[in-house]
Amino acid sequence: MLALVMWVLLTPLTGASAQSQSVHGTLRGPDSMPVAGVKIIATRGTEDAGKATTAKDGTWEISLPAAGRYTITLDVSTLPDGLNPAREGSQTLRGVPVPAGESRAVIFQLTAGSPAPANGPGEERGGGGGPPQNTVLRWLDELPQLLVEGIKFGSIIAITAIGLSLIFGTTGLINFAHGELVTLGATVAFVLNASVIGPQLQLIPATLVTIAFGALFGAALELGLWKPLRRRGIGRIQLFIVSIGLSLLIRHLILVLFGSRPQPYADYTVQQEWQWGPVSIAPRDFVITLLSLLALAGVGLMLKRTRAGKAIRAVSDNRDLAESSGIDVSRVIRNVWLLAGGLASLGGVFFGLAQLVSWDMGFKLLLLMFAAVILGGLGTAYGVIAGSLVVGIVAQVSTIWFPVELQNAWALVVLILVLLARPQGIFGKRERAG
Numbered sequence: 001m002l003a004l005v006m007w008v009l010l011t012p013l014t015g016a017s018a019q020s021q022s023v024h025g026t027l028r029g030p031d032s033m034p035v036a037g038v039k040i041i042a043t044r045g046t047e048d049a050g051k052a053t054t055a056k057d058g059t060w061e062i063s064l065p066a067a068g069r070y071t072i073t074l075d076v077s078t079l080p081d082g083l084n085p086a087r088e089g090s091q092t093l094r095g096v097p098v099p100a101g102e103s104r105a106v107i108f109q110l111t112a113g114s115p116a117p118a119n120g121p122g123e124e125r126g127g128g129g130g131p132p133q134n135t136v137l138r139w140l141d142e143l144p145q146l147l148v149e150g151i152k153f154g155s156i157i158a159i160t161a162i163g164l165s166l167i168f169g170t171t172g173l174i175n176f177a178h179g180e181l182v183t184l185g186a187t188v189a190f191v192l193n194a195s196v197i198g199p200q201l202q203l204i205p206a207t208l209v210t211i212a213f214g215a216l217f218g219a220a221l222e223l224g225l226w227k228p229l230r231r232r233g234i235g236r237i238q239l240f241i242v243s244i245g246l247s248l249l250i251r252h253l254i255l256v257l258f259g260s261r262p263q264p265y266a267d268y269t270v271q272q273e274w275q276w277g278p279v280s281i282a283p284r285d286f287v288i289t290l291l292s293l294l295a296l297a298g299v300g301l302m303l304k305r306t307r308a309g310k311a312i313r314a315v316s317d318n319r320d321l322a323e324s325s326g327i328d329v330s331r332v333i334r335n336v337w338l339l340a341g342g343l344a345s346l347g348g349v350f351f352g353l354a355q356l357v358s359w360d361m362g363f364k365l366l367l368l369m370f371a372a373v374i375l376g377g378l379g380t381a382y383g384v385i386a387g388s389l390v391v392g393i394v395a396q397v398s399t400i401w402f403p404v405e406l407q408n409a410w411a412l413v414v415l416i417l418v419l420l421a422r423p424q425g426i427f428g429k430r431e432r433a434g
Contacts, residue, residue, distance in 0.1 A: 021098050023072055024262075025106045026269065027054045029083055035110065039075040044068060053078075061103070067405035070129050071094045074108045086111045086272065095142075097352070097404040102364075103262045105356055109272060137398050139192040144278045146396045153283055154392020155292035156354065158385045160347035160362075161369035162299060163218075163340025165384040168373070169316035170329075170336050173226065176243040178344060178369065180250035182362030185214045186352035187258050187346025192230035194266040200388075203267040205351045211342045221246075222334055244341025257277020260358035288350045295346065296385050299339075303381050308335055368395070368408060371415045376426050383427030390414060390426075 023042060027035045034057045042049040042062045049070055050062040064070065071220035076084065076093040085091040086109035098104045194241045201209070207311040225246070229239060268284040303309035314322040315332045323329045344362075351361060372391045376383025391411045398410040418426065 021067055021071065022061055022063045022103045023096065023098060023106050024059070025108065026101055026264070027058045027060065027074075027108055027110070029110050030112050035080065035083065037078060037080075039078045040108075041073045041075060043071045045074070051056045058201065059194050063173060064098055067099055069097055069399075072096050072106050079110070082112050083110050084111070084112075097399055097407075099404055099407065100393075103356060105264065105269075107269070107271075141278060143397065145280065146400060147393060148279050149280055150393030150396035151389065152289045152292075152354065152392070154349050154389035155185070155349055157365065157368050157392050158296055158388035159245060159292050159370050160344050160365060161372045161384050161388055162296070162381055163336075163343045165373045165376070165378070165381060166316070166336045167340055168378060169369055170312065170319070170333050171226070171230070174240045174243065176240065177247035177250060178340070179362030179364075180247050180254070181214060181218065181341055181344035181349065181364035182348040183254055183359065184217065184250065184362075185210050185348030186357045186361060187254055187348075187359075188213055188345070189349045190258075190265060190352065190357045194263065200266070201365065203265055203349075203353075207346070210345045210349060214345025214348075215342035218335055218337040218344070219343075220339035226337075227330070227333075251360060251363060257360050258357075260359060262358040265353055265357055266425075268353060269353070277389075278302060281431065285354060288354055292347075295343070299343070300382060300385070308332075312336060333379050344364060356417055368392075368411060371412055374425060375415045375418055377424055383425055386426050390418075 025040075027038055027040075029035050034054070036054050036056045036058065038054045038060075040052045040054070040060050040062065042051070042064060044064075049064050052060040052062045053200055054060045072093045074085065076091050090109060093106060093108075096104060096106060110196045141173075153230040160178075160182050163181075164175060166382070167173055167175050167178070189206045189210040192209060193203050194200070194327070225242075226239070229242065234242075271282045271284055272281045273282050274286065301309075303313055311322070311327050311332045312335070314325070315329055319329060322332075348362060351365065355361070368391050369388075372387035373384050374387070375390060376385065376387030394414045395411045398407050402410065
């Protein structure tokens, strides 16, 4: 039922933003200086989808007619003398997925030295007019890379969604504004790291400050809004409606203050990818995945081994019994909001680093967060981790066979299939009604 409500509420709102998508990037030389006047070409199949020329600061952007997979090519003939693609064939990036309504970052790596052989926008590496690659072999070739991307995406979803699950478990609140906590974390880190009005801290200390800010903001919401409303006896449906209004307020305040244009962080945007057999991954993405999994493991250990964690689990299982046993329920709920706000901010920084910082990034992630929570089992921290990894992997792997704009839909299809077989979710407990 909750999944249906989320779908009805989110689908009309996202439809308006699904009309514009693009690819963009910043072209820099091996000395990290911007490279201007270089032509970038986007193609889809045999059709040109758009062109752009890098500006003085190296930035470029191509608006695309529709969502899908595109080939993005750097025209090596327009490169300044002495600059060439870092690897043979790296001037052509094939199969770049661009979801509806999103702007996807594309990175071309340059080096100083002898030129690498150039491929035209429609040429395959190695040339020749041989037969097309066997479809099954192509699927097998793409699968390892998409699995890695799915684990990265799933771990980011888990970091952002685990607080959503704990809040529901301890208070019963379906917090529709949780996506805005993710966006707020990403934008605060951007202001601290890359904005001209900020202190321009390096991203790591900026992230630590952002986590502290997110935790305090979450606790402030609990003390200033949700706790007074609960004391007045406001029902869950009314609280849910309030969370929708709070979501709209925070999201559009961020839009006014941050702007509608997606922005990158100042650090770790241009990196040489690591190649491990059929899998390539940027060091940035590897660290994001590793830190996300370590943070999730830390949360799991905290819930299982520490006194505060055991209190959270007790309140989630039976609030009245926990309170009668001497547990300070109000303090536990405040701690949950501190934890949820900090983790949401951390997930927002990771999501902004993996893609871009935008005013509605948390809202776009919200449906997948709810799917992960429901799939894993409402109110269970361990379930949301498993559910998030399933959602992330299915969303990425589905692009082998289906258009990229449907990747989130297939994650929801898996949610429905699992709930048909196990209504309580992967780690949820059966409960008797009546």
